[in-house]
Amino acid sequence: MARSRQPLIAGNWKMNGLRADALALATAVAEGVKRAGWTDREILVCPPATLLMAVAEAMKGSGVLVGGQNCHADASGAHTGDISAEMLRDASASHVIVGHSERRTDCGETDAAVRAKAEAAWRAGLLPIVCIGETLAEREAGRTLQVLETQIKGSVPAAATAAKLVVAYEPVWAIGTGKTPTVAEVAAAHAHIRKVLSGLVPDADAVRLLYGGSVKGSNAGELLAVGDVDGALIGGASLKADEFLAIAKAA
Ligand code: PGA
Numbered sequence: 001m002a003r004s005r006q007p008l009i010a011g012n013w014k015m016n017g018l019r020a021d022a023l024a025l026a027t028a029v030a031e032g033v034k035r036a037g038w039t040d041r042e043i044l045v046c047p048p049a050t051l052l053m054a055v056a057e058a059m060k061g062s063g064v065l066v067g068g069q070n071c072h073a074d075a076s077g078a079h080t081g082d083i084s085a086e087m088l089r090d091a092s093a094s095h096v097i098v099g100h101s102e103r104r105t106d107c108g109e110t111d112a113a114v115r116a117k118a119e120a121a122w123r124a125g126l127l128p129i130v131c132i133g134e135t136l137a138e139r140e141a142g143r144t145l146q147v148l149e150t151q152i153k154g155s156v157p158a159a160a161t162a163a164k165l166v167v168a169y170e171p172v173w174a175i176g177t178g179k180t181p182t183v184a185e186v187a188a189a190h191a192h193i194r195k196v197l198s199g200l201v202p203d204a205d206a207v208r209l210l211y212g213g214s215v216k217g218s219n220a221g222e223l224l225a226v227g228d229v230d231g232a233l234i235g236g237a238s239l240k241a242d243e244f245l246a247i248a249k250a251a
Helices: 019-036 049-059 085-090 101-106 111-124 136-140 144-155 183-198 217-224 241-250
Strands: 008-012 042-046 065-068 095-098 127-132 166-169 208-212 231-234
Touching (some): 008 208, 019 042, 019 049, 019 241, 049 065, 065 085, 085 111, 095 111, 111 127, 136 144, 144 183, 166 183, 183 208, 183 217, 217 231, 217 241
Parallel strands (some): 008 042, 008 231, 042 065, 065 095, 127 166, 166 208, 208 231
């Protein structure tokens, strides 16, 4: 991992957690991070929006950041049930995940919609984590790198710089399945992502590229050791403080 890129370990709690459990988890993460005293990595958790403020409060003094899992492209308006980037910011978020494959699949989010959400994040002062990744069928058809390239070109806004963008590579078939690509496959995907970014972002070498998909304490070391992997986006394992802290330790 290049030292110039500060590792980012991000937990995506998805639609999990009622207040009592979530606060117990947040407190355990906060205590673990405080105990470890890391100054060379960023730790982020993205709880359900209903818990953002309570989790942010529980993280106070630990340095753990909080983020949203999605946002609407507009700042406000007649969009029943949606949440704007400004609202996330107001609830103490510093980051927002955009274009997660579950949203691309469940809600039909297109690359253009994801790009608009990333721009909304900037407008609100949030750092977007733009997710991309191929399906199993795309991988088996040998189309992985081409799919990633199309998603990057469609989802990353034109004015992106390393300070304003994090990209997460999450193979759809690796999410929540316990399966991961080989280290060589992750290396090839991340190298290609950085190459594509170099045509779009002036300081592409400094953009942080996260790997996501079945990351856990036992495989984090080898995944995070890949040259172009600058952190992880973690679903299931981020719901267990010990596992999440083990991954953060591996960074
Ligand atoms: P997982 O999810 O770690 O449970 O595979 C990753 C993600 O969807 O961000």
